[in-house]
Amino acid sequence: MGKIKQFFGRRSSWSIPYLIFMLIFVVLPLVLVVLYAFRDPQGNFTFENVRTFINERESVNTLIYSIGIALITTFICIILGYPAAYILSNAKFNSSSIMVALFLIPMFINVLMRTLATVALFGFMKVPLGQATLIFGMVYNYLPFMILPIYTVLQKLDKSYIEAAQDLGASNVKVFTKVTLPLSMPGVVSGIMMVFMPTISTFAIAELLTMNNIKLFGTVIQENINNGMWNYGALLSLIMLILIVVTNLFNDEKDEDSAAGGLV
């Protein structure tokens, strides 16, 4: 009995269930992805998949196209999201949290349902589905993820910095460019991570909003896996993972404070 008590008394013991969970659902799949990526269907070690990826221009083009779409989406999200977050965080324009809630409520509804509704809306308005509607759908879905981190950072921003800048001779425009904007960059970086990474890998929105006319990288992966081409699909997944890890590393180096600017 004593030993059991001792075991549960130690705080490090409590993390064991989570460690097991992580091993089964995070580490093991990652290892499997890597293993599958470098094997042929018979289970022999091979670089054939890498060769196919490089030679088959289609996959590379889709990847570049996906990154392009993700960049555009992220850019539009910043352009729309920053002013929105700025207004929401400014007590002069917005004294209640109702506005913030209004921006967040759409997030409670499932992405697929929202996207289907958007498709129906475009159909009703007789707007042809294509690249423009795809970007619209992506921005619509990911905008809250841009607004929220920026809003959090701006709201926590010590007002005395702004007063100090005014005191030292900065006009309102200068206060924004020299103090508010640089100090809210952690929020913007978090927002970019929250929007850019999921948009590279998205496929459902692309499928629905373009009637499967435009393929994104996520769609390609999904098709390969669906069609039993596990090894090639795994390699494509691996490439995307590396891409995400690289952007993440860039984020870590850029600012350690970004955690503080993350989602509430």
Place this chain on the structure above:
Amino acid sequence: MKDSNFIISLDHISKRFGDKQVLNDVNLHVKKGEFITILGPSGCGKTTLLRILAGFVTPDEGTVEIGGEQMNSIPPYKRPVNTVFQRYALFPHLNVYDNVAFGLKLNKVPEQEIEQRVRKALKMVNMTDYEWRDVESLSGGQQQRVAIARALINSPEVLLLDEPLSALDHKMRKDMQVELKEIHEKLGVTFLYVTHDQEEALTLSDTIVVMNDGVIQQAGSPIDIYNEPVNAFVADFIGESNIVNGTMICDRRVNFLGHDFDCVDEGFGENKPVDVVIRPEDIYVMDAPNKAAMFEGTVQSCVFQGVHYEITVITDEGYEVMIQDYNPFEAGKKVAMVIKPQDIQVMRKERTCNTFEGTLVDETHVEMLGIEFECLPQALYQGEKVDVLVDVDFDKVDLLDDIDNAELVGDVRFILYKGDHYYLTVMTEDRDNVYVATNDVWDERDLVGIRILPEDLRIRKAEK
């Protein structure tokens, strides 16, 4: 013509936040090159006054002039003042150099001149070689120095300092006080310093302005304020003091602690109630019996305080006085005491009783302080409501523990010990002040019920 002697002129400044009057008709004139300190307890309006000068707060009434120019509608960034903030407010995304250079860069000063001036400013605050350091890696004292350099580099006409040393430890604070004083002397810039620390104010200032409840209580040199406080609040706030009720018998003769004393004050009239202040170090204490003794008492406690002993004596008449002396006196010992005439500071009493504005609603009820009080039948009432003034002596106001059953509730704002009783200021929920003399011990911020008996209301007709 503007009087060029004054760098700052505040005239009839008033400011309210919601229903709280933060500043009430404040007038302040500051000479060029002066080190002026605004001193007061928290919530007295001193920071608001500073923010009005900096331009972050607009006064409801009154005019702000800096350097002879009207500043009321000038935004902060166009004012010839710079501020050292309480929490420094150094920009965390910039290093020390860029923080200090911030103001110069905004003014498009040539790069070479910026570098020279930044180095000079950092040298002045003893922060040479810290240019490229991250501001968040600096200690509190170092951040404070950078903040001072950043504010002074723009050569402001006035430097505003908002409790700049309050976040530092005791020793650091002492060092920074000396340095601030040196910087002030070297540059000749006008310093306006806001603090709640009376010691800091006495050490640093040319002029001290004592504020309470949004009103300037007294302005003068540190020595004047210490030796000749104009009222009980100032005497209590600056240094330690014995404040007792007294009666001015005639010019140069005052009665307090149950004895008559010679003093140097004149012009109070005869037999007028006054407040008397005696600093603890101004009471001379000797072994009893002693021929020179003016009054005698028994030592109640004697505590060593580093340099002197703090001795509490109960006089034979039952008053408690606090004395500071370099010699110890055992508790229980009989002692004799002497006070020199020039050490007795006599102050006019601000008020001798409470006076409330009210309305007589019927023969036996008067409405005041937001509720109805019962009173003795009044001949003033002739079938119509009458505006009246109601006088209530300080010792006729009862304070009750039981606030649930009290019709009028207030909280204790200010406590003064007057040797044999306490003098309290109680603020009601409607923000009216009720002054109370009581023997009971209350703490500041205590919630109390307020009761006044019908026979203690003295009602007279309000003058037109």
